[in-house]
Amino acid sequence: MQIISDEKINEFKNFLGSHDFFYVISHKDPDGDAIFSSLGMKDILEAKGLSYQLLSAGPFKRPEIRSKAKFFSNQMIFLSEPERKKAGLIILDCSEMERLGEIDGDLKNLDTFTIDHHKTAAASENCIIDSTSPATAALIQQIYEKLLGKLPKQTAENLFFGLSTDTGYFRFLNTDSAEVFRQAARLVESGADPRKTYDEMTGGKPYSTRKLLGIMLDRVERRYNNKLAVTYETMEDTKKWGQEGRDSDALYSLLLSVDGVEAVLFVRQDTELTCTCGFRSRDKIDVSAIAAKFGGGGHKNAAGLSIDGKIPDVLEKICAEFKKVM
Structure with missing residues (x-):
């Protein structure tokens, strides 16, 4: 995977500095990467003292994400028209509005920044897109580290979980994945527990x-x-x-x-x-x-x-x- 350029980091930093409130959303029928990269973004916004709301159309049927539903809503906090002009929309793990699902509220006409790792991502501006990254969580980790430094334990656990789910617990990686493992090592150094993560990923199936x-x-x-x-x-x-x-x-x-x-x-x-x-x-x-x-x-x-x-x-x-x- 590639290292996000300082130019792109500054672009996102400027996006954060240009708004007073943020809606954070990922695709409908969310998986581990969608949910845990959203939680990683939540930690970035909180660390910078910014107001936000996590949105998801759900459903939270996957056992590994079910406990995180309490952090998300499918109803947008109402903002007045002047407030909307100062609000930003952060889309994670997808780039198409139609994949966001049914949300009670109007997501259109908001200044938007997209962070995604899919090969078919459609965004071309106000975005960080890297199809060589194995997970959006890996991109969120880079952004956190470049903006704020070392990750706290809870953030490291969340991002390790997102990375693990989208890589099939690292089974889908190839010989060009050394940087992924270096990032994973930093997450473990910050407190992520590989054994606990694997048990939570694979256990508890109905x-x-x-x-x-x-x-x-x-x-x-x-x-x-x-x-x-x-x-x-x-x-x-x-x-x-x-x-x-x-x-x-x-x-x-x-x-x-x-x-x-x-x-x-x-x-x-x-x-x-x-x-x-x-x-x-x-x-x-x-x-x-x-x-x-x-x-x-x-x-x-x-x-x-x-x-x-x-x-x-x-x-x-x-x-x-x-x-x-x-």
């Missing part, structure tokens, strides 16, 4: 998520010389077994461990007319490029999107794109 995982595994089909593993979740599945979330990470990990499988496609019917899709791949296949063709995005080996349609049609449309690269 029984229902194990049942749902079994259903999705039972439905798996392999296509294109067994290189693509495909499965899905119906609205009935969600109603019966998905109310406490799902263990998508375990699904992807199990399927990518199958001999010959190079990519995984998972489709969930969210409403009668819309689906959410998740993609994972090994080294060669760039799933972010496939997701981008349908308005989605992400990283080379992990991406997703929301799309209109029903499962059978959506599966065929997306599989047709996978076929072109397999």
